[in-house]
Amino acid sequence: MSIEARLVSFLSSKEAGAIVLQGKWGTGKTHFWRHTIMAPVLAKPWKKRYSYVSLFGIESLAELKSALAIATDEFDQDARREKRKSAKILWLWWRLWAWLGDLLDFIPTFGEKLSAVFRRASFYLVRDRIICFDDIERRSEGMQLRDFLGLVSYLVDQRGCRVVVILNAGQLGDGQPAWDAYKEKVFDGEITFAPDLEQTISLGLHGSVDEPWHQTVSASLKELGVSNIRLVHRTARAVRLAMEATATTPLQDETVERIARVVPLLVYSAHGQGENAPPMDMITREGAYSFTFTLLGDDETRTPQEKAWQEALRTYGTSVDTTLDRALLSLVRAGYADREQLAQAIVEFEADRESRSLLEDYQKAWRTFHDTVAENGEEIVAAFERTWPQVSANARADETQSIARTMRLLGRQELATCFIDTWAAQQIDRPDALDMRTIQSYTQVDDPELLAAIERAREAAEPPLTLHDAFDRWLADTRGIDERAISTFAAASPAEIVELLDGVRDKRLVGALRRVMALDGNPGYPLWVSTVDNFASAFRQIASRSPLAAYRVKSWVGIEPASPERE
Structure with missing residues (x-):
């Protein structure tokens, strides 16, 4: 028998009882209960008596009883409206309970006692109905599971109710021992919704x-x-x-x-x-291009x-x-x-259909690589020769590296070079795309041919700086990494750097020198490595000139004077 059939059979029975509808969090137990099980049952609500109560935030047994009474009242009134029944006396009673019960809570002593009388009277009307308790695991600490189970037992044995408890399996926390100890005495069975x-x-x-x-x-x-x-x-x-x-x-x-x-x-x-x-x-971060490749070490x-x-x-x-x-x-x-x-x-989306069509063709080209183990090298090459030129201008450096490596793998070095050179030339008008921080922000780019093409494109986009201009920019940009300055430092000799530093007197000097040496440890950035090597050699030469110079260089960047064999 299906879960749905078992629940419908339970609800259709004239005998009182209680069952558990349990399952993992997020599987849709409550949704299933409301829309699959109860929706047909409540098609004509005046023919059924039903109460739904969530224990979320319920503090005590008394509060739970009040919540059940209110849920009962609300359902019955909605059902009566549906049937256009008057029942004015009962309606007036519930309205009186709704506002007077709250009012009496604010009246000390007498109000508390009379409020309790109202609650007991309201709860007395809860009988012979289907009741669903939900969110048991989200109750407050003051609502003890043993008390809750006692209420379920009372509703079944004394009030003739059919009770369904919806539960996230294994989520009762400290209440799990009490649940395990008493559940068999309270419930007729458990149904797992999976x-x-x-x-x-x-x-x-x-x-x-x-x-x-x-x-x-x-x-x-x-x-x-x-x-x-x-x-x-x-x-x-x-x-x-x-x-x-x-x-x-x-x-x-x-x-x-x-x-x-x-x-x-x-x-x-x-x-x-x-x-x-x-x-x-x-x-x-991942673009349409990135979703098409995870190969050849690009994601190491x-x-x-x-x-x-x-x-x-x-x-x-x-x-x-x-x-x-x-x-x-x-x-x-x-x-x-x-x-x-x-x-x-x-x-914009509907006007840009042509560009998306080109990109889709390019993605299909990658499918010729990913979706088969057949020896289809020529098919792959033909697909990329047809589609790459249409999308390369907006591609990233790591995407270009991946396609170049694929061409080399297929024995087409000349095509790999063509793809690299074409892409690099297209980036001259996109200086941000040539910034090393952008280039290395996704998969590491370490292809020598591509890095050389990037450097040529950067030089074409912006002529090299003089060494003095580069260091002035480096001094001014205290938080960023100036790629043009680094390119200039990498091309300078240690002797030129020594001459440069001898002419600098600036309160930002020490911080700037430390930021240069912090470029160390990035082997994927050849210009950074060259810059660090050039400055390190310059520092050793400076440190060798005097004890004062040695002390400065040692305390500023941690470099010792050069030994005769080393320089």
């Missing part, structure tokens, strides 16, 4: 089956492995917000598809850290977890790199849609 991935997603999206985005969102959540119904709900809500914000403007099918692919990824990352979701900084610096995340993102195949994606990210983070931002982002 839906598979498809069932959870279907349950969470049940209210959107007629929406144009439903099928894509469902498929996306399955690809991501989102098994927490709360994340499914958040996803559906975020997509609805995006659609409602643009309801006055017809959207292209491609736009709807994009929203339905990107939002599940963003929600999963933003709210699914407990579900091992990839972090948001990785999703926003990543941890096993980062590699797993990257592979999952590559498999998912949808990146966060358009203006529309960034607007959707703002929506997910804020919880509401900026209509103006979203509308403008959609205009």
